[in-house]
Amino acid sequence: MRRHRVILHADMDAFFASVSMIERPDLVGHPVAVGGSGNRGVVLAATYPARVFGVHSGMPMARARRLCPHLVVLRPDSERYQQVSGSVMQLFRTVTPFVEPVSMEEAFLDVTGVPEDPVQLAHRLRDQVSDEQGITCSVGVAPSKVVAKIASRAAKPDGLRVVAPPDVVAFLHPLPVGELWGVGERTEEVLLRLGLRTVGDIAHTPVQTLRRALGDGQGRHLHEIAWGRDDRRVTPQQRERSIGSDETFSSDVDDPVEIHRRLLRLADRTTARVRSAELVGRTVTLKVRFSDFTTITRSRTLRQHTDVSHEVYATARDLYDALGLQRARVRLVGVRMEGLIDRAGCPVQPRLDEPTHGWADADRAVDRASARFGAGAVRPASLLVQTAR
Numbered sequence: 233m234r235r236h237r238v239i240l241h242a243d244m245d246a247f248f249a250s251v252s253m254i255e256r257p258d259l260v261g262h263p264v265a266v267g268g269s270g271n272r273g274v275v276l277a278a279t280y281p282a283r284v285f286g287v288h289s290g291m292p293m294a295r296a297r298r299l300c301p302h303l304v305v306l307r308p309d310s311e312r313y314q315q316v317s318g319s320v321m322q323l324f325r326t327v328t329p330f331v332e333p334v335s336m337e338e339a340f341l342d343v344t345g346v347p348e349d350p351v352q353l354a355h356r357l358r359d360q361v362s363d364e365q366g367i368t369c370s371v372g373v374a375p376s377k378v379v380a381k382i383a384s385r386a387a388k389p390d391g392l393r394v395v396a397p398p399d400v401v402a403f404l405h406p407l408p409v410g411e412l413w414g415v416g417e418r419t420e421e422v423l424l425r426l427g428l429r430t431v432g433d434i435a436h437t438p439v440q441t442l443r444r445a446l447g448d449g450q451g452r453h454l455h456e457i458a459w460g461r462d463d464r465r466v467t468p469q470q471r472e473r474s475i476g477s478d479e480t481f482s483s484d485v486d487d488p489v490e491i492h493r494r495l496l497r498l499a500d501r502t503t504a505r506v507r508s509a510e511l512v513g514r515t516v517t518l519k520v521r522f523s524d525f526t527t528i529t530r531s532r533t534l535r536q537h538t539d540v541s542h543e544v545y546a547t548a549r550d551l552y553d554a555l556g557l558q559r560a561r562v563r564l565v566g567v568r569m570e571g572l573i574d575r576a577g578c579p580v581q582p583r584l585d586e587p588t589h590g591w592a593d594a595d596r597a598v599d600r601a602s603a604r605f606g607a608g609a610v611r612p613a614s615l616l617v618q619t620a621r
Contacts, residue, residue, distance in 0.1 A: 236397045238350045239466065240341040241372045241380035242324065242357065245389040247337035248277035250367040251316050252306040259304055267293055268524030269305045274560050276308050276528055280389050289528070290555035308526060316365050323360055327353065330466045335531060338384075340377055342466035354392050375400065376462035378413045385411070400460035405432030412457060416550050419454075422446060434458040453535060475509070476517070476568025477501045484523045484561040491562060492549055498567040499545035506569055512537035513569035516547040520555070521564035530555070537573065544569060 244250065248266045253259050263282035267275045273293035285300035297303055317336040324331045330342035343350055354371045361369040368390040372383025375397045382404070387393035395403045409415055409423045412431055422445055428434050434442070435458035442451035456462065477498045485491060495518075506513055517531040530551040538544065548567045 235344070236375045237342065237344045238346075239374055239377055239380040240343055240350070240354055240357075241338065241374075241377070241384040242320075242341065242361075243338040243370050243372075243381075243384045243388070244320065244361070245368045245370055246277060246279050247317075247367070248308065248313060249279045249282075249306070251313055252277075252309060253279075254366045256306070262304060263287065263300050263302065264304045264306060265293070265296055266306050266308050268522065268526045269293065269307065270524050273305075273524045274522040274526050274528075274557070276526055288556070290557050290560070292558060292560045295558065316367070319365060320361055320369075323357065323364070327357065330468055332466045332468060334533070340380065340466045351392075351394055354394075358390075358392065376460060377464050377466065378457045378462040379404065379460050381413050382407070382411060401435075404458065404460055405430060405435060407431045409434060412454065414457075415454070416554060418550065419446065419450070431458050449535060474517075474568055474570040474572060475502055475505050475511070475513070476519075476566055477505075478519065478564055478566035480521075480564045481562065484563055486559040486561045488553075488557075488559075491552060491565060494565055495548045495552060495567060496545050498565065499548055500541045502567050502569055503539055503541040503544050506572065507539045509572075510575045511572045512539045512575045513572045514538070515570040516544050516551070517566075517568040517570055518548045518551040519564070519566035519568070520552065520557075520562055523561040523563050525563070527564075528555075531570070533571070537571075539575070 249264050252266050253264060261281060262279070263285060264279045265275045265282055265287055266277045267273050270293070275287060275289050275291045275293055275296050277289055278287045278296070282296075282300055282303060285303075287296045287300055287303065293305065297305075313336060317333075321331060321333055321339060324339055324341055328341055328343050328346055332340040334340065343353060346353060348356075350373050354373055358369050358371055361367060370384050370387040370390060371392050372380040372385070372387060372395070373393070374380040374383050374395040379395050379400055383393040383395050407430060409428055409431060410420045412434070415423070423429075423434065426437070426441070426445055428437060434454055437455070439452055439455045442455050445451065446454065479494055479498060481494075514537045515531055515533045517529055519527065519529050521527040532547050532551055534543070534547065544567065552565075
């Protein structure tokens with residue numbers, strides 16, 4: 233009989249704001265935002281009391297102040313965030329070597345072989361994070377990564393949610409489709425157009441219908457996780473190589489079309505370097521620096537390693553769109569591929585029935601042209617239009 237895995241997903245509550253408030257306990261329970269304090273500043277993070285007023289990350293600080301006139305604004309402290317995050321991850325590694333940081337503020341833990349009762353363990357870790365770091369942590373306990381992540385979100389703020397194997401379907405199926413891990417705004421729009429409003433609706437839709445609407449890979453993947461089936465392992469963090477490119481605008485930009493165009497160029501440049509090094513990557517990281525020099529990063533881990541420029545661009549674009557910046561003025565954008573490994577050690581599986589296959593062939597053709605005629609000899613049409621202007 234197969235033994236069920238026990239996966240924890242730990243997520244620090246309002247991490248950046250909470251860490252910034254460690255030295256300001258008088259602000260606990262008050263609406264607080266972290267970010268640039270000037271009129272052109274941008275919200276990096278907001279406490280839950282601030283979110284009640286509609287304040288959220290990526291919002292111009294001027295708008296946040298209008299929504300919440302008594303908002304307290306704190307400057308970001310990147311060094312302190314790194315320090316607290318490192319301490320929390322080290323605490324997790326005292327429990328199990330199988331710790332996979334997803335970002336500075338969240339991680340998966342595989343505690344399948346740990347003798348301690350997983351619920352008691354989750355309570356203990358939450359207590360230790362609070363006692364040692366002065367911040368709170370929400371934890372989801374489940375038999376898979378996807379369910380554990382959704383459970384931790386349901387536990388927020390400062391809570392614990394346990395989903396036992398027999399309860400997975402009952403937990404997932406009433407949830408809105410947007411609650412599924414990996415369903416972004418664009419995918420959610422497609423699902424809603426199909427009349428699929430809950431995770432249960434996805435589960436009871438023929439997989440062929442989902443494949444036609446979303447592509448073979450994503451359609452099958454969503455159908456599987458809608459039933460709670462997720463065999464992805466918790467992968468301990470290793471020394472990772474990364475390749476990326478940044479560009480600073482000559483003047484601050486608030487036009488999403490122009491920013492998308494720049495992301496396309498950066499993705500094209502980054503993946504060309506990745507292919508040249510005979511590597512493939514699995515995590516795409518977006519960097520955005522605003523006019524007040526506040527900088528934020530967002531990352532997404534793909535289902536498999538890739539070196540396809542269009543896939544990296546689409547991911548970076550989705551990460552940017554998800555910020556909901558409302559025409560905040562941007563000074564710099566960057567695209568980086570992380571989790572790089574040798575292509576020979578993890579060959580990208582051919583996906584003849586998916587859109588990325590044609591893009592991969594196009595990338596190879598561009599590489600050959602660049603090798604013969606020089607870099608930039610062949611570029612995406614939208615970049616040529618920009619040059620013509």
